[in-house]
Amino acid sequence: MSELQSRFEAIYHNNYQKIIRVCMGYVNGDEALAKDLTQEVFIKVWKNLASFREEASISTWIYRITVNTCLLQLRKKKYVKGEEAIDKLLVSEENTHSSKEYQLKKMYQCINKLPKESRGIVLLALEGLPQKDIAEIIGVSHEAIRVRIHRIKNSLTKCVQNDSI
Amino acid sequence: MTVFKDLKSQWSNQNKVEIPEDGAKKILEKIALVRKKQQISNVVLGLTAVVLIAFFFYVSAYKFQTVMIGLLMMIGALVLRIGIEILSLRRLKNMNVATTFEKFKQQMIGYYEKRKKVHFIATPIIILIYCFGFVLLLPAFKESLSVGFYNYIVVSSIVLFVVLSLFIAREVKRELLGLRELQR
Numbered sequence: 503m504s505e506l507q508s509r510f511e512a513i514y515h516n517n518y519q520k521i522i523r524v525c526m527g528y529v530n531g532d533e534a535l536a537k538d539l540t541q542e543v544f545i546k547v548w549k550n551l552a553s554f555r556e557e558a559s560i561s562t563w564i565y566r567i568t569v570n571t572c573l574l575q576l577r578k579k580k581y582v583k584g585e586e587a588i589d590k591l592l593v594s595e596e597n598t599h600s601s602k603e604y605q606l607k608k609m610y611q612c613i614n615k616l617p618k619e620s621r622g623i624v625l626l627a628l629e630g631l632p633q634k635d636i637a638e639i640i641g642v643s644h645e646a647i648r649v650r651i652h653r654i655k656n657s658l659t660k661c662v663q664n665d666s667i
Numbered sequence: 668m669t670v671f672k673d674l675k676s677q678w679s680n681q682n683k684v685e686i687p688e689d690g691a692k693k694i695l696e697k698i699a700l701v702r703k704k705q706q707i708s709n710v711v712l713g714l715t716a717v718v719l720i721a722f723f724f725y726v727s728a729y730k731f732q733t734v735m736i737g738l739l740m741m742i743g744a745l746v747l748r749i750g751i752e753i754l755s756l757r758r759l760k761n762m763n764v765a766t767t768f769e770k771f772k773q774q775m776i777g778y779y780e781k782r783k784k785v786h787f788i789a790t791p792i793i794i795l796i797y798c799f800g801f802v803l804l805l806p807a808f809k810e811s812l813s814v815g816f817y818n819y820i821v822v823s824s825i826v827l828f829v830v831l832s833l834f835i836a837r838e839v840k841r842e843l844l845g846l847r848e849l850q851r
Contacts, residue, residue, distance in 0.1 A: 641770055
């Protein structure tokens with residue numbers, strides 16, 4: 503196995519969990535679709551790994567690839583269909599309103615009501631990334647991202663509470 | 668009252684998805700397989716072109732000017748359309764995903780703007796060329812085919828044209844929606 507391959511394997515194992523969590527946020531919590539998206543992300547990671555120059559931290563670099571790949575892949579019909587299917591599922595599960603799973607699905611649904619750019623930002627915030635890192639991933643100033651995060655956080659919490667965004 | 672901190676806690680406490688065994692190895696295998704498939708597609712496309720050219724000479728199409736022009740227009744329109752699609756796909760594949768989201772979004776908007784030009788300028792011209800080529804071939808078809816088969820060709824072409832137009836219109840609508848969402 504080449505040095506690059508071993509490096510890729512290490513990156514895969516160290517980052518898989520967080521990447522799939524972000525991807526789940528893009529596809530309304532559908533695990534199968536999120537796995538497909540995650541695979542696409544790692545394909546891009548592999549293709550760009552040789553040119554990674556350590557100008558950014560590996561984590562920031564991988565998150566950039568993740569949000570960009572998700573934006574690119576969400577054009578495809580299968581991901582749109584996935585979103586619709588889960589939306590219907592949520593409506594039929596309203597009787598289990600208090601369950602943890604329902605709350606999470608509700609959160610997924612609210613995330614999916616946000617524009618794709620805001621989705622990326624809020625998912626990174628939910629992952630607990632510092633605002634400075636999110637600004638670096640999105641490519642805007644720290645001040646601008648602070649304002650945007652504040653606005654998106656408010657929209658998301660309001661949606662989860664009232665089902666409106 | 669839900670606050671963002673609660674959402675964050677729910678988010679981090681969700682069930683973990685297991686890391687697939689040999690996942691990294693499978694990805695590398697998939698990349699190799701895709702590369703192989705691309706090579707096969709290139710060979711198939713090349714062979715198709717050779718067969719078309721061979722057929723062109725086999726039926727001595729060059730001897731009949733109208734037939735030749737008609738065939739060239741139809742084949743040319745198809746080749747042009749396929750060429751545009753291949754270039755678009757290559758552009759998508761070569762986008763720099765390791766850049767910032769804002770820069771990537773601009774790349775995507777640029778891609779969709781180009782697609783808009785393809786849909787509203789290139790595609791109508793290509794369709795017109797294709798249809799004109801087909802109409803040029805009709806007298807030759809009428810002369811050499813039975814009435815039944817000739818009618819079949821005319822009717823099936825119209826049906827195919829309508830189905831294809833609806834398909835293209837749906838794709839255009841989807842891409843325009845994509846562009847609108849990015850520009851929000």
